[in-house]
Structures are given as structure tokens and as C-alpha cells.
Amino acid sequence: MNGLLRLHGLSTRFDGVLQLWGGSLMSLAIRLFVGWQFFKAGMVKVGDWNGTLSLFREEYTVPLLPPDLAAVMGAGGELVFPVLLFLGLFSRPAALGLFFVNAMAVISYPQLWKFECPAAINDHMYWGFLLLILVAIGSGKLSVDNWLGKSRKA
8 A cells, every 4th residue: 555655646746847837838839729720710811801701791601790790800809819819818718709709610601511521620629629728727827817917916
């Protein structure tokens, strides 16, 4: 029994440091990876605005919103929320906002479900799960949120 306890103690010796810094590094990696995916999509939309408007008018079926407003909101969300994630500023609301942008993309473009290559829908599912992880764990120590939290407490 002592051997088992000693082994357990060795295996958990660095849990605090790993949780603190490992979680912060993982959060940073997720913020940068997912944010970059959406930021690139927003840049493509802005780079060919007439094409974007055409897609929203003819291809995408965004519920409850006029196509032009949906295009502005979609591109805006894909450009603003990622920058907030990169900085780690308002990280939870930004991740939740991107989650809804992602969900709206899936809802408004039903062809995603019909493609023979499931990668398109799978990407959206992975991004959604990663964004929900950020909502749950936050931005970590490597963020403006953490710095502002320290300043507020001081």
C-alpha cells in the first residue's frame, strides 16, 4: 500500500503547475487555432464583398435575418470575436459568440450535411467543441482577461 501511495504521489507531484500553466498554454493554443480559422473566413468575406452578398442572398438561408444584415453580422463576428480571442480579452463571451456564428453557419447552409466528404461538417463540430471548452475553462493566465482580473483585485 505504501508503494502505491508513493507512486501516486510521484504521479501527481506536478499537477498544480501542469494545471495552471498547461491549461493556460492549451487555452492559448485553442484560442489562436480556432480564432485563426474564423478570422481567415471573415477576411475572405470582406475581400469579395459582392460575392459574399451573393452567397447570403442565394445560397445561405439564415433564419429571421435579411441576407445583407446576416452577411454583415457573419463577417463582423468572424473578424471581431477572433481578435478578442487572440488577445484573451472577453474570452468567454467571444468564444460563445463564435460558437453561435459557427452554429448559424451550419444551420444556414444545409448542403454541409450532404457533401460526400464529411470534413466540412466535422470541422464545424470540432470548432464548436473547442469553443465550448474555452467557454468552460476561460482564457488562462496568458490573457488580457487574467491581467485585468489581477488589476481589479489589487
